Amino acid sequence: MRIVLTDKDLDNSGFPSDVQVTKITYKTMDDYDHNSDVVAIAGSRAIAMKADKMDFPGLKLFQLTSAGFDGVPLAEFKDKSVIVANAGSTYSVPIAETVVFGMLLMAKKLHSNPNNRHAKIQRHYIEIQELYAKKVMILGAGSIGTEIAKRLFGFDMTVDGYAQSERTRPYFNRVICGRKALAEEIGNYDYVISTLPDSESTKGFFDKELLSRMKQTSVIVNVGRKAVFKEDALFVALKTRSIGGAVLDMFERIPNPVTNRFRRLRNVIILPGVAAISQEVNVRLKTYCEANILSAIEGKR
Numbered sequence: 358m359r360i361v362l363t364d365k366d367l368d369n370s371g372f373p374s375d376v377q378v379t380k381i382t383y384k385t386m387d388d389y390d391h392n393s394d395v396v397a398i399a400g401s402r403a404i405a406m407k408a409d410k411m412d413f414p415g416l417k418l419f420q421l422t423s424a425g426f427d428g429v430p431l432a433e434f435k436d437k438s439v440i441v442a443n444a445g446s447t448y449s450v451p452i453a454e455t456v457v458f459g460m461l462l463m464a465k466k467l468h469s470n471p472n473n474r475h476a477k478i479q480r481h482y483i484e485i486q487e488l489y490a491k492k493v494m495i496l497g498a499g500s501i502g503t504e505i506a507k508r509l510f511g512f513d514m515t516v517d518g519y520a521q522s523e524r525t526r527p528y529f530n531r532v533i534c535g536r537k538a539l540a541e542e543i544g545n546y547d548y549v550i551s552t553l554p555d556s557e558s559t560k561g562f563f564d565k566e567l568l569s570r571m572k573q574t575s576v577i578v579n580v581g582r583k584a585v586f587k588e589d590a591l592f593v594a595l596k597t598r599s600i601g602g603a604v605l606d607m608f609e610r611i612p613n614p615v616t617n618r619f620r621r622l623r624n625v626i627i628l629p630g631v632a633a634i635s636q637e638v639n640v641r642l643k644t645y646c647e648a649n650i651l652s653a654i655e656g657k658r
Contacts, residue, residue, distance in 0.1 A: 358375055358376050358377055358394055359394055359396045359398065359459065360379055360394045361376060361377070361378045362379055362389060362395045363381065363398070363399040363400065364381055364399070364400040364401060365400075365643065366643065367399060367643060367646060367647055369524055370411070371651060372647075372650075372651060376654065378633065383403060384516060386411070386627055387562070389409075389411075389413070390413075390415065391412045391413075391414075393414040394415060395533065396417050396653075397419075397648065397650045397654060398418075398419050398420065399419075399420040399421075399422060399646045400420075401422055401628055402423055402425070403455075405419050405421060405430075406430065409433050410560050410619075417653045418442065418650060419442075420646050420650055420653075421441065421444060421647050422587065422646065424500075424501070424552045424556070425441060425582070426543050427582065428454050428555075428649065429441060442649050444645060444646075445500065445645055446500040446504075447456070447551075447645050448501070449500045449501045449504040451633055451634060452504070452505070452580050452633050453507070455507050455631070456604075456632075457505075457508050457513070458500060459604030459606070460548060460578060461488065463604055464485070465485055465486065466484045466489055490513055490514065490515070491548060492546045492547050492548075493509055493514050493515070493549070493550060493643065494516075494517050494519060494542075494548070494549045495550045496520070496539075496549065496552060496553050496563075496581070496585075497520065497551065497552035497553045498518035498520040498521045498529060499520075501552045501560055502518060502520075502552050503528060505529035506518065506527075507528045509528075510528045513658050515530050516528060516530055517529060517530050517532065517542075517546070518533070519533055519539055520534055521534055522657070536612075540566065543571055544571060544572055544577045544589040544621060545569075546575060547572070548575065548576050548577075549575060549578070550578040550580045551563065551577070551580070551581040552580055553581040553585045555582035555583075555584040559584070561585045562586075563587065564587040564590055568590055568599070568600060569599070572601075573599060573600065573601065574600075575600050576602045577591075577602050577603040577604070577605075578603070578604040579604070579605050579607055580632045583608050586621040591603070593656075595619070595622050596622060596626055602623065602624035603626070604628065605617065605625060605626070605627055605628065605631045606629075616635065
């Protein structure tokens with residue numbers, strides 16, 4: 358009997374008859390330590406970090422249920438000849454839709470009008486903008502960045518990207534690389550969207566220098582990791598209105614507490630950390646994980 362451990366609702370229907378899918382939690386996975394029948398595990402980054410400290414002699418694959426690898430000991434798994442896979446493009450669509458939602462809220466200034474629930478609505482014509490023909494920089498031109506670019510392309514925006522290489526990508530006008538190039542050009546954009554993960558190269562990446570080079574009317578949208586931004590510098594830039602505003606979905610604490618200081622800023626939209634969540638994601642993640650696990654246990658790519 359081969360065993361697949363998972364903290365998600367996977368089932369046996371697509372697997373060979375000798376494969377047993379077992380639901381676990383962070384605590385109950387202790388029951389399978391030293392079990393050579395465990396061939397695959399699907400779970401969160403926290404479960405991956407715990408699995409690395411345990412002994413699974415027959416483990417072939419750890420299937421993450423997250424898009425990010427941050428915190429996962431990849432080198433240690435590699436030393437054990439265990440493949441680690443992320444959730445691929447599972448979350449790209451809802452995140453991209455949330456970015457467009459946040460940008461439209463900011464452009465139409467719905468968040469800044471406290472009278473929109475009153476009988477006499479004040480429409481503030483002079484503040485309302487369009488997305489049409491605006492310039493946007495997407496930090497991270499991978500799966501999530503591409504889905505965002507695809508949607509903004511439909512608004513006739515000029516969409517540029519920032520990535521590790523300058524190769525051509527669909528829906529992007531162009532892609533630049535290198536922090537120096539970004540610093541030189543960031544002042545040209547009306548919107549700057551971050552999809553960057555938390556890694557050694559991205560911690561504090563968006564600092565006072567980059568913020569100071571942005572246009573005073575520019576808006577930041579963050580659906581990547583919070584650690585990418587120097588929080589104090591971002592707060593000061595928003596409070597002093599040296600940049601136009603921000604749409605922030607990612608914080609260290611979820612749900613984001615009401616005491617968070619960014620909530621007090623009138624030019625900031627705080628989203629409750631739901632960019633990657635949708636009913637459809639659950640189905641997509643289940644299908645993706647099952648296909649990857651089946652390939653691994655059958656020795657396929």
